[in-house]
Amino acid sequence: MASSGIIVFIFPVLCICAVKSGFVKVECKAENVGHYGQQSLLECVVKTSSDVNDPNIRMVAWKKLTSPEDEGDLVLGFKRGKLDEPKRGYRFAEPSWNGKNMNVSLLITNTAVADEGDYKCIVITDSGDDNMVTTLKVQAKYSVPTVYSIPEKIVPNTDSTLVCESHGGYPQGTIRWFDEEKHEWTASSKMEAKQSDDGLFQLTSRLSLLGGSTFSKYTCAVFNASGGKEDEKTFEMPPPPPSSLGGIVYDTPHMIVVMPAGTILLLTILFSNFSQSGIRENLNLNQPDPSPPPLHPQKCICNLCNH
Numbered sequence: 001m002a003s004s005g006i007i008v009f010i011f012p013v014l015c016i017c018a019v020k021s022g023f024v025k026v027e028c029k030a031e032n033v034g035h036y037g038q039q040s041l042l043e044c045v046v047k048t049s050s051d052v053n054d055p056n057i058r059m060v061a062w063k064k065l066t067s068p069e070d071e072g073d074l075v076l077g078f079k080r081g082k083l084d085e086p087k088r089g090y091r092f093a094e095p096s097w098n099g100k101n102m103n104v105s106l107l108i109t110n111t112a113v114a115d116e117g118d119y120k121c122i123v124i125t126d127s128g129d130d131n132m133v134t135t136l137k138v139q140a141k142y143s144v145p146t147v148y149s150i151p152e153k154i155v156p157n158t159d160s161t162l163v164c165e166s167h168g169g170y171p172q173g174t175i176r177w178f179d180e181e182k183h184e185w186t187a188s189s190k191m192e193a194k195q196s197d198d199g200l201f202q203l204t205s206r207l208s209l210l211g212g213s214t215f216s217k218y219t220c221a222v223f224n225a226s227g228g229k230e231d232e233k234t235f236e237m238p239p240p241p242p243s244s245l246g247g248i249v250y251d252t253p254h255m256i257v258v259m260p261a262g263t264i265l266l267l268t269i270l271f272s273n274f275s276q277s278g279i280r281e282n283l284n285l286n287q288p289d290p291s292p293p294p295l296h297p298q299k300c301i302c303n304l305c306n307h
């Protein structure tokens with residue numbers, strides 16, 4: 001590499017003289033955003049000083065860095081007039097790029113979460129060389145959320161849970177809950193984020209509802225990592241029992257109204273059964289034990305032991 005040694009030696013000298021000096025600069029967009037499953041462009045161009053005419057690119061190396069200091073993996077290379085073992089899915093953004101084209105932008109054809117990170121673009125021209133690091137951020141949009149309840153059929157005045165799910169997003173987002181008056185209920189919920197093999201996130205949030213104090217609608221909204229709302233889904237609670245007034249149902253007065261409907265008959269039967277057995281017990285004067293039901297099984301076992 002004698003020639004590169006000479007370049008390193010004479011380059012500063014030429015710069016100081018500023019006469020007929022050529023300088024080469026790789027200029028990149030500092031941050032590029034790519035979308036999952038689509039093409040991503042990492043934009044870099046080679047700039048030369050005005051006195052360099054007809055610059056020629058001899059070598060380009062696009063490397064994916066795993067840490068700021070490392071050598072990186074070559075994803076696209078060009079040297080001696082031809083492409084150098086390009087990795088599948090990486091190419092020059094300019095169609096039919098050649099060494100005369102100063103736009104050395106990299107195109108990733110089918111962006112994956114794993115493509116996110118820092119890339120180094122190294123360029124050697126016949127008038128000097130330079131390199132630059134640029135970053136790719138990957139984004140994927142979350143699916144429209146789905147909401148279901150546990151239990152599936154909500155029983156009025158009993159506790160229940162609403163479950164909201166959204167998947168296929170990146171980076172990690174959040175799920176928030178609102179009632180129909182836009183008050184936020186996220187504090188009563190718990191969210192879980194799972195990352196699948198392709199790097200995308202599945203978000204699951206569970207909102208606990210106390211029986212007897214629910215709103216008629218709940219909205220689950222998915223927000224992306226930068227806080228933008230991506231989508232939402234509204235869950236309608238089952239209508240309150242017909243006997244309640246005005247749709248807002250609270251505690252005991254409501255229960256008293258509802259209970260007679262189905263429960264009185266059952267209570268009457270149970271109660272009559274109770275008083276009957278009570279009467280039977282009272283009549284049975286030989287029965288000394290005041291609480292017969294729990295003792296019955298033990299008595300049976302003792303009888304077995306005695307035999």
Ligand SMILES: *[C@@H]1O[C@H](CO)[C@@H](O)[C@H](O)[C@H]1NC(C)=O
Pocket residue numbers: 041043045093094095103105
């Ligand atoms: C470089 O080429 C790509 C693909 O043709 C294009 O989208 C981009 O705008 C170009 N950049 C510059 C600075 O010319």
Ligand SMILES: *[C@@H]1O[C@H](CO)[C@@H](O)[C@H](O)[C@H]1NC(C)=O
Pocket residue numbers: 139140170171224225226227228229230
């Ligand atoms: C979040 O959503 C907003 C608005 O839709 C969008 O502009 C932004 O790029 C998104 N950010 C991420 C990280 O997805």
Ligand SMILES: *[C@@H]1O[C@H](CO)[C@@H](O)[C@H](O)[C@H]1NC(C)=O
Pocket residue numbers: 269270273277
């Ligand atoms: C009433 O009591 C008897 C025995 O004490 C029981 O077999 C029956 O199931 C009870 N009926 C109801 C409605 O609880």
